[in-house]
Amino acid sequence: MVQFNLPENSKTLKGNYFKDTTGSKNIKKVNIYRWDPTKNENPKIDTFEVDLTSCGNKVLDILNKIKNEIDSTLTYRRSCAHGVCGSCAMNVDGINTLSCMKSHKDINGDINIYPLPHLKVIKDLVADLSNLYRQYESIEPWLKSREKKSQKNEINQSKKNRKKLDGLYECIMCACCSTSCPSYWWNGEKFLGPAVLLQAYRWIIDSRDDEQKERLKIVGDKLKLYRCHTIMNCTNSCPKGLNPAKAISSLKKMLATN
Numbered sequence: 001m002v003q004f005n006l007p008e009n010s011k012t013l014k015g016n017y018f019k020d021t022t023g024s025k026n027i028k029k030v031n032i033y034r035w036d037p038t039k040n041e042n043p044k045i046d047t048f049e050v051d052l053t054s055c056g057n058k059v060l061d062i063l064n065k066i067k068n069e070i071d072s073t074l075t076y077r078r079s080c081a082h083g084v085c086g087s088c089a090m091n092v093d094g095i096n097t098l099s100c101m102k103s104h105k106d107i108n109g110d111i112n113i114y115p116l117p118h119l120k121v122i123k124d125l126v127a128d129l130s131n132l133y134r135q136y137e138s139i140e141p142w143l144k145s146r147e148k149k150s151q152k153n154e155i156n157q158s159k160k161n162r163k164k165l166d167g168l169y170e171c172i173m174c175a176c177c178s179t180s181c182p183s184y185w186w187n188g189e190k191f192l193g194p195a196v197l198l199q200a201y202r203w204i205i206d207s208r209d210d211e212q213k214e215r216l217k218i219v220g221d222k223l224k225l226y227r228c229h230t231i232m233n234c235t236n237s238c239p240k241g242l243n244p245a246k247a248i249s250s251l252k253k254m255l256a257t258n
């Protein structure tokens with residue numbers, strides 16, 4: 001029988017234990033993935049006892065508390081803290097989500113926090129999104145309006161056409177969907193993944209854009225698009241409640257009928 005083993009230096013080891021020093025009765029244990037590229041060491045899981053009495057409700061509040069009061073070397077991305085920028089995406093209790101939107105009150109027992117799965121790790125909870133952003137750039141995510149270039153006024157859109165962008169323009173490119181997609185895990189270099197395909201569809205159906213055909217040609221490829229097997233993990237994991245799987249099937253339908 002074939003046996004698959006992880007390389008020795010990729011195995012996650014038990015890390016440091018940071019015991020509560022406040023004497024609080026309201027303690028939550030938080031286990032966090034740690035990896036430092038400057039040290040020649042395996043990744044490890046550090047455990048922090050966090051006093052929830054003086055902590056906000058979100059998982060990001062816990063991370064901020066740990067960084068401010070317990071271990072300032074803890075590394076993670078965040079900016080808006082209101083579910084707008086997408087930078088605080090990570091895996092909390094086995095689900096990709098925005099740590100600033102996820103309430104720790106919904107989690108029973110210990111909280112387990114990892115970086116977004118199947119990406120290279122830069123440090124601790126910061127995953128490398130370079131490939132995803134290169135793919136995003138490849139779909140040219142901006143309005144291409146040939147004839148209206150000289151027009152000084154706004155390019156108007158009917159209410160009906162504007163409505164077609166609902167459920168798409170809200171995407172904040174957090175990558176929760178792409179990094180929960182098994183096809184993206186195995187073919188991430190070539191398959192564009194749900195986040196980028198949803199964005200591609202957003203520009204393709206924008207009535208103000210004049211390059212629908214060219215855009216469809218860019219994505220209509222057996223690896224870039226058809227590696228999606230409609231498993232739906234992407235839609236289940238979107239913290240903004242969007243439906244990238246539906247956008248992908250709309251793209252496939254357009255290609256089949258154009």
Ligand code: SF4
Nearest residue numbers: 171172174175177238
């Ligand atoms: S579709 Fe949802 S999960 Fe995917 S990048 Fe956009 S906001 Fe994030």
Ligand code: SF4
Nearest residue numbers: 181228229231232234
């Ligand atoms: S539907 Fe499934 S295969 Fe397609 S992008 Fe979403 S998770 Fe990936």
Ligand code: FES
Nearest residue numbers: 079081086088100
């Ligand atoms: S910090 Fe901006 S979405 Fe969470």
